[in-house]
Structures are given as C-alpha cells and as structure tokens.
Amino acid sequence: MDEEKDLAQRKKEAAERAKQLARERLAAKQAAEQAKQAAETGDARSDDLNPSSDVSDGPANEAPGGAAQPPSAEDIASAKKRVAEEVRAKAAELRRQREAAESGAEDDLELAKKKAAAAAKARAAALAKQKAAEAAGSDDELAKQKAKAAAAAKARAAALAKQQGDAADDEAKQKAIAAAKAKAAAAARAKAAAAGEDGGAAKPSASSPNDPLLQKYVRIIEEHLGPDVLEDAYINRLAKDVPTLVVPKEAYYKVAEFLKYNEQLRFDYLSELHGTDFQTHMEVYVHLYSYPNRQPVALKVKIERDNPEVDSLVPLWPGANWPECEAYDLLGIRFRGHPNLIRIFLGEHWVGHPLRKDYEPYDAEV
Amino acid sequence: MMLRTEEMILNVGPQHPSTHGVFRLILKIDGEIIQEATPVIGYLHRGTEKIAEGLQYTQIIPYTDRMDYLSAMTNNYVLCHAVETMMGIEVPERAEYLRVLAMELGRIASHLVWWGTYLLDLGATSPFLYAFREREMIINLLNELSGARLTFNYMRIGGVKWDAPDGWIDKVKQFVPYMREKLHGYHELVTGNEIFRQRVTGVGRYTKEEAISYSLSGVNLRSTGVKWDLRKDEPYSIYDRFDFDVPVRDGGDCLARYECRMAEIEQSLRIIEQACEQFPPEGPIMGKVPRIIKAPPGETFVRIEAPRGEIGCYIASDGKKEPYRLKFRRPSFYNLQILPKLLKGQNLANVIAILGSIDIVLGEVDG
C-alpha cells in the first residue's frame, strides 16, 4: 500500500469525519438528555444514551501513524467510544450495586461488603476511564460534560442504593427490586422512544448512525481501487443499518481482497455467504465482519442468470468453502477458483437447482 | 524383505454411534494415523429454505424448530427477530422476558446434551444419564410454557404464543440453584478426571486466526481467546439488561471448548436468575402486529447467539406474505468446515474427541 497516499487520504477522511461527528454529536446529545430524563433512577443504557455508539465508532486499535495527526478522526472516535464505554461501565456498576443491595439483604454482611468493594473498584475504573477520555481532548466537550453529569448523578443514586443495601433488611430488597423493575421499564420506554424517533423521524431524512461507516468504506475503496469498482453503496435500513456495497462481477474478488487486507478495513471474518435468484439476475450476498474494528459490511454482487459464474472467496476466507458449495448446489452459481466445488447436499446426480425460481422437480419414475 | 503396506479407507458413518446423526466421514488412514478426512453431508437436507418460499412467515416457525432441534427456541427467535427487524415491530416487555428465559433454558439444555453425549463418545456412560436427567427438567419447564418438548414452535412475530402458566416463574427460580449444585457435581465427576483431561488437552487445537478465517463462531471461536458474544457485543432482545460474563479460554483445544461450554451454563443461569427477578408481573405478550404479516420489500440479515454459534437469518422480501428468499446462517454448517484440517495427522482415537468437541447438530448442518 502506498503510505503517502494513505496518509493524505486519512487526513482527508479525518476532516470529513470531524464534520460528520459534529452532526452526530448533536444527535447523541439529544439522546443523552432524553435518556437522562427517562431513567431517573440512573439506569441509562449506553445505546439509549447514544444510539450510534455501538456501531459508528472508529477503529479502536487504530493503524500506526493515525495518532500523529492532532484531532484525527480516530482520536475523536476513540474518545467518543470511551465516553460510551464509561457510561456502559457505569450501568454495569449500578447493576452490580443493585446486586450488592439485594444480596446484602439476604446474605451475610461480608458478601455485601465484598460486592460493595468490587463496585467501588469498578467506579474507580470508570473514573479512570473518564479521565482518560478527558485526556483524549477533543472538541466534543459538551457531549462529554453531559455524560459526566449523568454519570455523577448515577453515582449518587448508586451510593444511595449501596447505603440501603448496607442497611440489610427486607425492605431494602423490596425497594431494590422495585427500583430494578422501574429501571427496566424506564429503559424500555426510553428505547421505545428512541426507536420511534429512529423509525419515524430519522428514516425519511436518510441519516443513519452507520453513515460515517459507509462513507469511510466507500472513500477507502475508491481511493485505492478507483471509482468503478462500486456499483452502489447504501445503508440497508432493514438489516440493522448495515453498510452495503454492491460491486460488479469483475471487481468482486478485488474488492473482497481489499476489504480483507486493507489496514483500515480488515474484514477478517466471513459471517455469511449465499446466493439468491432474483429472476432478472442472480445475486451473491456476503456478510463480513471485522473483529479488530468491530464493524460489519455487506457485500453484494449481481451476476447474470444464464451463466452464473463468479470468483470464489475461498482463497481469502477458507470459511467460504461450504457456503459456496451450497450456493452452487442449490442455485447453480459456479465459483471460479473454488478448490472443491461439489453439490454438497443433493449429490452430483440431482437434476436442477432447487432454489432457482424456475426449478421443476425431476423424478425419473414420474 | 519389504512389507507391503497400504492405506485404508475407513468410512465413519452415515450410521455410526458417534457422528450424532447422519454424518459421514471418509478417512484415509495409515495404521491409526489419518492421512485425509473428507466429510460428506446432506443426508438430512430437507430443503427448509425452499419450503419456506411457499409459506407465510408464521408458518415457517415450526420448520425452524427442526434445524437445530436441540435449541429450537433460538431458531424460533432468529426468524421472528428478522421479520420484526424488517417490519419495525416492537415486542412487549413481558414477551421479551419470556423469550429470553426460553432461550437461555434452551441453551442450558443444549449444552447438557452436548456434555452428556461428548462424554459418551469418550467412553464414560454415566454423565449422559445425569445430563439427561437435568435436561428433562428443562424440557418439562419448556413443555409447560409451549406445549411441546422438542419442537416448541413457541415464538411468534411480535411476541410469544403462550403466556407463562401460574407459578412457572417460581419453578424456573427453583431450578437455578438445583442446576448450580448439579453443575458442581459434574465438575467433580468429569472435569478433574485425569483420563478425561489427557484425552482432551491439546487435542484438536487451532489458533485464533484459523478460527476467524474458517468462520467459526460461538464456543468454537471463544475457546481461542476471541471475546465475542452477540448477546454482549451486538445486543438484541433485552440482553443488555443482564449482567453476565462471556467465558473465554485461550487453549483452542477440546479442553478449552469443554470449559467454555460448562462456564456458559453458569452464565445462562445468571441470566435466568436476573430475568426471573425482573420479570414484569403483567402485560401483553403480543405486540401490535398486522393481521397479515407482510415484510416490506427489501432484504435483511440478522444474527444472534445460538448455543452452537451465531445463527443468522437472511430474508429477501418482495412485499408479499411469503418471503422471496429465506436463508439461515446455520452455525454447525460453518463450524464443521474446519474438521478436515483438524483431523489430518491425528490418531484415529482422536477423531471422535475432535468431532464431538465442535458440537454439531446434523439437522442444522444439512438445513
């Protein structure tokens, strides 16, 4: 890979992403406020607080060189992620404290103490993380402040809960359970609200939490492989907003190889591969996942129906072996370069490919 | 004088007690060392995906029961979840809790079957009976819930079919400490046994990179040190409300997979305990679902954590009552691919230990 080019591209990306993030942060802030209101007891789950945090974060362990650029995209993203993590940690800590409260009522004091200590440790860890987030220093001060405020409020509530737990009586347990239930309900409400917003308002406006991801993929791919390799790129809203790339048959293997080996993409895991007969054309759908970056992508390729042939992905992901055999068996798609393309289910003597829409069952005796 | 030696082709299956179904393995062996292993599958292929193209969404649910028949609840769920994702249906709180309880009970039952049969493969007879005794209790619980013992057909798009009967939650609550105690006994009987450890330690080992490139998932992936559980990392349903750990081991061998599964039983018990605690006393069990379920045109792919790995469901819809194309990502099918690689160069006696540790269900492998 050309390093200079990579750097320039990354800078460009950083600028664009910063813009993106500004927009996103606004949304996150709103969500945070909402969650805070809804969950007064303090159990705001991270994805309520920040619906985008799960998927939209940049690579956690960034490529070397990324850190050299002051407020780079990765930095901001990781800072954001850390905030999200810290909130998550808080929630976990809270849960643990609730547990401590419950068990404190039931069991002996020692256990409660132990759990409280663990909770305290967790809080310290959360604090440390918070500090780290602060140190990461970027311009999303506002959102972080919000989060911190929420966290502080939660910590207070938690401390209260802990006190109750130390009191160690049945009442406390009852209360804790009631609180837990209320919390769950509140969370559900918050989620529903968020979902309602997502489904209702966000849909037509065409902004998805995964937009930055998609843009990143497209940019990197077009940067390296030219603009012709992508037929289409969109967010598939029906499939949990997975960024979807459609590539022409000729570029299929090239793009797949790039997706696997590029430093910033590194889609090392093939989750799913299958074909579909759309009558006008055949399609192969590949769902990839990157464990280093924790990002998904769907790769689709359209092939003509009369002569369905496409490159095999087995050289890249050995895990594509059997799924490609399956697609060959049931749809007749031939994969070039497959080490052992067999009719894996039906056997070599079966007539026709059942999942083709024009399939007629054939029986020699009928 | 030179002795003439030749390689022997040994057919393991399709009828063999340790292939757990109709699975055939063609082994080319030299003495007792395996030169080459060729798996042959498809004996149980029933064309679920083809059948589904002619059925309405709700009608497909019973067919999913028959894929991974040891944890039918997760299969039910993945289909419902895919359709709900497409249609944007909100599932009521109580139904979500019932689903999670059913799925986690199913996960324990599935791991118990694995534990029993795996040790049967290794020549120990008693664990099988112990495991089935405990599994029977789970089956009875699920039977009370759904009316079936194996093919539950319990979940519906937008909720569940039946509400929990009176006192059911209490029974589940009582089951948790019982199971914990038995699990402790299992460890005492088997986990520390020297013969057992000798047979599984270092056997069937693969690295993290191999596991990822071969598309392994679930315990087969986690046993190599990849901390990845969709319940935790891409939370679906209400799994983000529970506090549980993702058991991970670094060994990548049969022992690591064994330990991971046993630890997962413990974690599932924790989830069940919390779910019982938080269970809403009342509420609807079906969300607002149109009378005729029609997924909007487009396609979806969702994946969730089944006992054997990630089970996924792809639906391409053209807006009709039936799916245009339905495809399940079946974890056993993907997990089994690594078998030829693992078996090469192994002693014949390890075949069963390795095959068993992957934990396949042939109904799922063959679709």
Next chain:
Amino acid sequence: MMEQWLESTPSWSNIALFFGLGALLLAVVLAFVTYGILAERKVMGFMQGRIGPNQVGGRFGLLQTVADVLKLLLKEDTIPKAADRPLYVLAPIIAFTPSFMVLAVLPFTDSFRFADIGVGLLYYIAVSGLTTIGVVAGGWASNNKYALLGGMRAAAQMISYEIPLVMSALGVVLLAGSMNLVDIVAAQKDVWFIFAQPLAFLIFLIAAVAELNRTPFDLPEAESELVAGFHVEYSGFRWAFFMLAEYVYLFAMAALVTILFLGGWHPVAFLGWIPGAVWFALKFCAVVFVLIWFRATFPRVRADQLMEFAWKVLLPLSLVNIVLTAVVKAWFF
C-alpha cells in the same frame, strides 16, 4: 479328595464323575455370569440414577439375563459373505475355551478346588493369553475394518498388559515362595498380600481391568469409535460366546485377585466361625463391585496413552516392586 480321584485308575465311573464335576462348575459359572450381568446392570443403574432391569422375573428383573440369552440363541446366525468362514466360526470357541480352562486351578475354598498344580499362577496367565488369538482371529475373519482395528487393538493391549500383570504378581510369588495358588492363599493366613504388597495390588488391578477389556480400557470394543470392535459382525450365539468369555474372565480375574491379594477364603480377624466359602464370595463380590464401579465412572483411555501407560508406568513400577520385595525378603526373613 480331588487328588485321590485324579490318581485313581481310569474307569467309566471316573469319566462320569469328572464330567459331572466339570458340568457342575460350568453351571456355577453360568449362574454367576447370569447374575453378574444382572448385578452389573443393577449397580450401574443405581449409580446412574435409574432403575435397571425390573420387568422380566419379578421386580428385580431376576430372569432378565436368561431372557436375553434365550433371545440370542433364537437370533439368526449371520456370517458375512466375504468372511473367512472356518476361522469366523472357530474364533468364538478359541476365545471362550481358555476362559473356562483357567478356572481349573482356582481354589475357591480349601476343599472346593479342582487341579492343584505347582505352577497354578503361571498356568492361569499362559492359558488366558490364548483368548487373544480368538479375538484377533474373530476380528480378522470378519473382514470388517472396524473389527480388524478392534482385534489389533485387543491383541496389542492384552499382550502389553500381560507383562505388568505377571510382574506385579511376582512380588506375591516372592513372598509366598510358591506359584501354587493354594500355597499363596495359605501364606496369607496372618497378613493379606494387599497389605504386604499394596503397589503390586494396584498394578495388578489396573492390568487386570485392561486384560478384561473393561472401562476405562475397553478400547477393543469401544462402541463410540469402533462401533463394537472385533465382534461387530457377530450376532446370536456366536456373539454370546464372546460375551460369555468376557464375563467368565471377569469371574476368574475377580477370583484371582481374591486369591492373590485378599487372602482367599481366610476370614477377617475373629470372624472365623463364618465358613470360608462365604468369605471368598464376599471378597469376590467386592472385587466385582469395584470393577463395575470403574465402568460407571471412567471415560475411556486413548489407544496410544494406554500403551504408554503399560510400558512407561506400570512396567517400571512393577519392576521396582519386585526389587523392593526381594530386598525386604532377603533382609528380614
């Protein structure tokens, strides 16, 4: 009494007498096998949280094994087309006959015994080794790959474990100063050899389990790997012969352990008023119970580990035991 008969002049009545005695022993052994199998199933059922046979012959299933044997006798006798027919037919007999022959030298009490020969222990081990031939022949003649693998494993295993078996018994022989089993029992009048030779006892017990092809050393007939090992192609009464041989060996080996290490018919401490036959039966049952217990508890050892265990662990240990015993005997007796 037995010696007088053996030394008396041959006559028709003698022949009838010996035949009758042999038949009596066979009846005893068959009765043991019948109820030994039932006991095994009952005990294992108990250990595994189930009931075991409870339908045929009352609620304890007393006739279950009888019914099973009858079923086996009624089953069709199948011989694979490609099998080596004479050998296939002969194999179960070769496997069974030695198992019954070894019983001749076992003294059950001081009066209930048959042949009292000077090298009783040697005779037992030598003759029992013949069964291996039957097993290998059966596995080979079946013309089945699983059977062949099972037969080969059985041969390797039985030969390997015969060595620690003999070596550990040598310690006992050194202490008793005789290979005659009656003398060995007599030498345990005060101290059983299980206390004098604990290491030898452990080695002997392990090797005995391996010789018997029982869990955790049941590789030759590992059901989950080799389907059933050497007798996979056998059915009906031929299969019953293999099973019979196995359980007769169980009988013989449990008796041998009792004789070599548990003091045979000698009573415990002051309980001398209980007859020796009862003592022998009690000790014998204890050994059988332990063997069944093993079966309900252990997983199976892997083939290569099994070999390693015999040659690298048991054999050196038994050698050490012999040396120690010799040294102790030379200095203190």
